[in-house]
Amino acid sequence: MESLPQSIGSTCIYKKSERKRKMRSEGDHINELPDDILVNILSRLTMKEAVRTSIISSRWRYLWRGFSGCLNFDDPFTMANSKWPHLNLKSGPINVERHKFVNWVNQVLSSLEGHCTEELRICFDVFSNHDIDNWIKFALERRVRRLELDFSRVVYNLRFVGQYTFPSHLDFYSSFRHLTDLSLTTVGITGEVLEHLLCYCCPVLEVLNVAESSSLTSLKVSGPSLKLKHLKLNKLDNLKDLQLHAPNLLSFEYSGPILPFSFRNVPNLVDASFWGCFSAYIAKNLCQHSIFLVQLHTLKLDTCHLLIGDSEYRAGRYLHDIPEMCNLKHLEIIGTPKVNDLIFCIALLEAAPSLYKFSLKLVSQYDYESYESVKTIKDQPYLSFIELRSIRVVELLGFVGHTADFELVMYLIFSAKLLEKIIIDPCTTWRVGTPRELIWRETAEYQSARRRAFELAAKFPLWEFVIP
Numbered sequence: 001m002e003s004l005p006q007s008i009g010s011t012c013i014y015k016k017s018e019r020k021r022k023m024r025s026e027g028d029h030i031n032e033l034p035d036d037i038l039v040n041i042l043s044r045l046t047m048k049e050a051v052r053t054s055i056i057s058s059r060w061r062y063l064w065r066g067f068s069g070c071l072n073f074d075d076p077f078t079m080a081n082s083k084w085p086h087l088n089l090k091s092g093p094i095n096v097e098r099h100k101f102v103n104w105v106n107q108v109l110s111s112l113e114g115h116c117t118e119e120l121r122i123c124f125d126v127f128s129n130h131d132i133d134n135w136i137k138f139a140l141e142r143r144v145r146r147l148e149l150d151f152s153r154v155v156y157n158l159r160f161v162g163q164y165t166f167p168s169h170l171d172f173y174s175s176f177r178h179l180t181d182l183s184l185t186t187v188g189i190t191g192e193v194l195e196h197l198l199c200y201c202c203p204v205l206e207v208l209n210v211a212e213s214s215s216l217t218s219l220k221v222s223g224p225s226l227k228l229k230h231l232k233l234n235k236l237d238n239l240k241d242l243q244l245h246a247p248n249l250l251s252f253e254y255s256g257p258i259l260p261f262s263f264r265n266v267p268n269l270v271d272a273s274f275w276g277c278f279s280a281y282i283a284k285n286l287c288q289h290s291i292f293l294v295q296l297h298t299l300k301l302d303t304c305h306l307l308i309g310d311s312e313y314r315a316g317r318y319l320h321d322i323p324e325m326c327n328l329k330h331l332e333i334i335g336t337p338k339v340n341d342l343i344f345c346i347a348l349l350e351a352a353p354s355l356y357k358f359s360l361k362l363v364s365q366y367d368y369e370s371y372e373s374v375k376t377i378k379d380q381p382y383l384s385f386i387e388l389r390s391i392r393v394v395e396l397l398g399f400v401g402h403t404a405d406f407e408l409v410m411y412l413i414f415s416a417k418l419l420e421k422i423i424i425d426p427c428t429t430w431r432v433g434t435p436r437e438l439i440w441r442e443t444a445e446y447q448s449a450r451r452r453a454f455e456l457a458a459k460f461p462l463w464e465f466v467i468p
Contacts, residue, residue, distance in 0.1 A: 044069060065113045073104065116142050148182075149164075186213075203225065208228060216236050216239055228248060229251070233255075236256040251269070255276040269292065324351050324352075331359070333360050363428070394419065398427070400426070422464070423467075
C-alpha cells in the first residue's frame with residue numbers, strides 16, 4: 001500500500017494539533033474565570049458531579065466545597081434491598097448501611113464552606129437523633145429553601161417505632177424564613193409545632209408535605225398571610241381534626257382517617273387527590289362536596305375501598321348522583337378491573353364535559369380464570385347511551401390484556417369521539433417508580449401483556465397508541 005503524500009500527512013497532523021490547541025484554549029478560558037463563578041457553575045450540577053471535578057487540577061480540588069445547589073442524600077437501592085432481599089442489589093445488613101449512610105452525610109456537610117444551600121434532601125431509615133438535629137441545624141444555618149427529611153422504615157409496620165421527633169423549642173426556627181418547601185416523612189411532629197412554623201417561622205412556605213407522623217393528631221392550617229399553595233397529608237393514622245383556611249392553596253392531597261372538614265375556605269383549590277378510606281367517603285358523598293368539585297381542574301381518587309354492591313348500581317344511584325364537574329381537565333382513578341369500579345369511573349367521565357385526560361391505574365392483577373369470569377362493560381347495556389364528549393387522551397396503567405381490559409379500551413374508543421391518544425403500560429401501579437419496576441419489565445408476564453397491548457393497537461390503526 002502506497003504511503004500518503006507528505007503534504008497530506010502534514011495537513012492531518014496540523015488539523016489534529018489545531019484541535020488540541022483550541023481545546024486547551026477553551027479550557028484555559030474556563031480556568032480564567034474567578035472562583036465564585038466556577039462555584040456557581042458547579043452548584044448547577046448534582047452534588048456527586050460537583051465532587052468529581054476535584055480531580056481536574058489542584059485548583060479544582062476544593063472548589064466543590066462551596067457547592068450551594070441540591071444536596072441529595074438518598075440510597076434507594078439499599079433501602080429496596082433491605083425491603084426485598086430477593087432483588088440481590090448487593091447491600092449489607094441495614095444496621096451497617098445506616099452507619100455508613102450517617103457517616104456519608106456528616107462527612108459531606110462538614111466539608112462544605114458555602115453560606116447558603118438551595119436544597120437539603122436526606123432519605124434513609126435513620127434512628128440517630130443527635131445527627132438529625134445537626135442536619136436540621138445545618139439547614140437553618142445555610143438558609144435552605146427546600147428541606148426534605150424522609151426516614152421511612154425498611155419494615156413498614158415499625159414506622160411509628162423510635163420515630164424522630166421534630167424539635168419543639170420554637171425559637172429554633174428563626175432562620176427558616178427562606179424555606180419555601182418542607183417535606184417530612186416518618187418524622188414525629190405535633191400540630192402545635194406545624195402551626196407555629198406556618199404562621200410565624202416560614203413566611204414564604206409554599207409547599208408542605210407531612211406523612212406517617214405518629215404525633216400529628218390535630219392540625220389547623222390558617223392565617224391571613226399564609227402563602228401555602230400545595231399541601232400533602234398522607235398516612236396520618238392518628239389525625240382526628242383538620243381545619244383548612246388557606247386562600248392561596250392550589251393543590252391538596254390527603255390519605256388518612258375520615259374527617260368531616262370543609263372545603264369552603266379554599267377558593268383557589270384546583271387540584272385534589274384522595275386515597276384510602278377518605279377517598280371512598282368522598283366518592284360516596286360527591287353531592288355534598290359539589291361546591292368544591294366544580295372548581296377542580298384535576299381530581300385523583302382511589303376507588304379500591306369503595307365497596308359498592310351490584311344492587312346500588314342496578315338502582316342507577318351512582319350514575320345519576322354525581323354533580324357536574326365543568327372545569328375538570330384530568331381525572332385519575334386508582335382501582336380494580338371489576339365492572340362496578342369501571343361503571344363508577346364512566347359515570348365520573350360523563351359528569352366532566354371538559355375532561356381532556358383520563359388515567360386509570362389498576363392495582364391488582366387477577367389470575368386468568370377469575371379475571372375472565374368477572375362481568376365486563378359489555379354486560380351493561382345502559383352504558384351505550386353515554387357519550388364522552390371531550391376526552392382526547394386515555395392512560396391505562398396495569399394493563400393485563402384480558403377481556404375486561406380489551407373491552408374497556410374499545411368502549412372508550414367508541415364512546416369518546418375526540419379521542420386521539422391511548423397510553424397503555426402493563427407495569428403494575430405499585431411497582432412504578434421503585435427499583436422493582438425495571439425487574440418487572442423483564443418478566444415473561446410483563447412481556448406477554450405488552451404483546452397483547454400491541455395486538456389491541458393493531459386493531460385500531462387510526463388512533464395513536466403509546467406502549468412503553
